[in-house]
Amino acid sequence: MRIILLGPPGAGKGTQAKLIVKDYHIQQLSTGDLLREHRNQDSDLGNEAKHFMDAGNLVPDGIILGMVAAEFKKPYLDPGYILDGFPRTCPQAQGLDNLLVDHNQKLDHVLVLEVPDEELIRRLTARRSCSKCGYIYNLVFNPPQAEGICDLDGADLIHRSDDTEATVQNRLKVYQKQTKPLIDHYEQQGLVRHIDGTGDVKQIYQRILTAIS
Ligand code: AMP
Numbered sequence: 001m002r003i004i005l006l007g008p009p010g011a012g013k014g015t016q017a018k019l020i021v022k023d024y025h026i027q028q029l030s031t032g033d034l035l036r037e038h039r040n041q042d043s044d045l046g047n048e049a050k051h052f053m054d055a056g057n058l059v060p061d062g063i064i065l066g067m068v069a070a071e072f073k074k075p076y077l078d079p080g081y082i083l084d085g086f087p088r089t090c091p092q093a094q095g096l097d098n099l100l101v102d103h104n105q106k107l108d109h110v111l112v113l114e115v116p117d118e119e120l121i122r123r124l125t126a127r128r129s130c131s132k133c134g135y136i137y138n139l140v141f142n143p144p145q146a147e148g149i150c151d152l153d154g155a156d157l158i159h160r161s162d163d164t165e166a167t168v169q170n171r172l173k174v175y176q177k178q179t180k181p182l183i184d185h186y187e188q189q190g191l192v193r194h195i196d197g198t199g200d201v202k203q204i205y206q207r208i209l210t211a212i213s
Helices: 013-024 031-040 044-054 061-072 090-102 117-125 165-179 182-187 201-212
Strands: 002-006 027-030 081-084 109-114 127-130 136-138 192-196
Touching (some): 002 013, 002 182, 031 044, 031 081, 044 061, 109 201, 117 165, 182 192, 192 201
Parallel strands (some): 002 081, 002 109, 027 081, 109 192
């Protein structure tokens, strides 16, 4: 199974992707996570991406496509994958189409998670994630048992530097302008399933299961 998860920042792509990979035994490929790993390792790519990310802007297509092409060569993606946060622009979608042809692969679904802007801002500014396992909490809807500590492994929780209100507003604008037009690209391929992304995590996941089964 090969899936793209599309949706604005804060729509729950990362959370839902983790549930899907567990049930379907496929892999999550998150360009945001890959970029954050590069930043943590202080690599050249990480340093190049940093200022785009901190301003809530997109990292240039060439960097992203190079990074994704390198992942496509790795065997861990062979059982199938869910693309989380990629593609985000028309040139990236075109680049992905080419990669799929090169690797003789086809997509099964493009899931579009839909959540109103006010709700996204509320979710993002209250989002915290585990510095070790990546589990995502929300201080309002899904707080950890002990403040600032992950329930699962006791590691510190972090507030992403791009989850501040000003940056979030810009990320939402960027989504509307650069990423939303991709829905048409995939509608033409008959792959799009619109998912109501409001409600609790389990409810949303049920809607996804209904759409892909
Ligand atoms: P995310 O974790 O998916 O919200 O991504 C965090 C940030 O990483 C975004 O705001 C962008 O600056 C950058 N980023 C992640 N994926 C992409 C992509 N496919 N294209 C361009 N920039 C990206």
